[in-house]
Amino acid sequence: MIIDDINKFRDDRNWRQFHNEKDLAISISLEASELLELFQWKSVTEGISDIEKVKEELADVLIYSYMMADNLNLDIDSIIKEKLIKNDQKYPISKSKNSNKKYTEL
Amino acid sequence: MIIDDINKFRDDRNWRQFHNEKDLAISISLEASELLELFQWKSVTEGISDIEKVKEELADVLIYSYMMADNLNLDIDSIIKEKLIKNDQKYPISKSKNSNKKYTEL
């Protein structure tokens, strides 16, 4: 399991002591911004100029997200499945197909 | 595989047409902020008041991250492993153990 690799990296450095959930949430947000920065001032049709950087920043978002899940004993697949069920109710296929509207506007 | 559930949700609504990588990066960042908002003005020792909301917002970050990986044909486990190797070089155990300093300050 990939989470074991992540935890090993963390525990080799004895970093669990710093990983309160608030600071992990900050870190997820900062990494998400670094990912977004790769698209700053680019048009949506412009190709990705540096796929290696996209891979790195996306991985950082995922690593911190997995760390938060580990802190809280959450199973990644389970919370995704539960959220998809909720999203399915917020965005019924009949109303949201081909639409980019928010559920509040549907 | 959980990515199949995510893709089914997306394709049932025919939403792939909207999912350019720039807008996905924006969405990852916005969901990360909604997660962070749950910790706004809270002390780090304060317990999590609403674990259900944390699960939902963390799941949203993960769902959009998986969608971007799918767009770019990236394998989640592979990009995480590659990044951990890079982080291992940036943060050698000997220098970073028990330290919360940035690699630029080590």
Place this chain on the structure above:
Amino acid sequence: MIIDDINKFRDDRNWRQFHNEKDLAISISLEASELLELFQWKSVTEGISDIEKVKEELADVLIYSYMMADNLNLDIDSIIKEKLIKNDQKYPISKSKNSNKKYTEL
């Protein structure tokens, strides 16, 4: 007026053409993250280690915010005053004094 300095900087480079509001909103968010990064993993009581960087990143947030206001012909002082009136209604003094709760929880 400081907005004149900002506009001169922009117009000397002929950058107004790139400054659609969506990309300005992305830039405000990215600069806010760079500001937040200066506090990553720090305790709230820890002093600011680099006030020069805080000044720079806070200035960047303000510069892009002023640019968006200029795009939309918004007067900074007016929109702040209007928002303070709305916040005053959301957070009546009698209920919110000494409280860090959200208006939804008051």
Place this chain on the structure above:
Amino acid sequence: MIIDDINKFRDDRNWRQFHNEKDLAISISLEASELLELFQWKSVTEGISDIEKVKEELADVLIYSYMMADNLNLDIDSIIKEKLIKNDQKYPISKSKNSNKKYTEL
């Protein structure tokens, strides 16, 4: 001065006690995201659908930014002017005119 209105709003509620710089930085980032959310999934040429919301979220970014400046005894106009001088060096007109490249790519 508009900062006096902002400080009065804060002090009427006795909120200065909560306003450490780290939590203010989080709040600036969260408000910037709420502003960005108004442009989520929109094309850059699409008009702004709700200018009132843009005004409110932009004002929130500014209010928290002014609060941080007040905490640190920073003068808004001065830090903007200083940053424009630095940006002028990073982006010399001769190289950056009509270009949306980062200074690292110039």
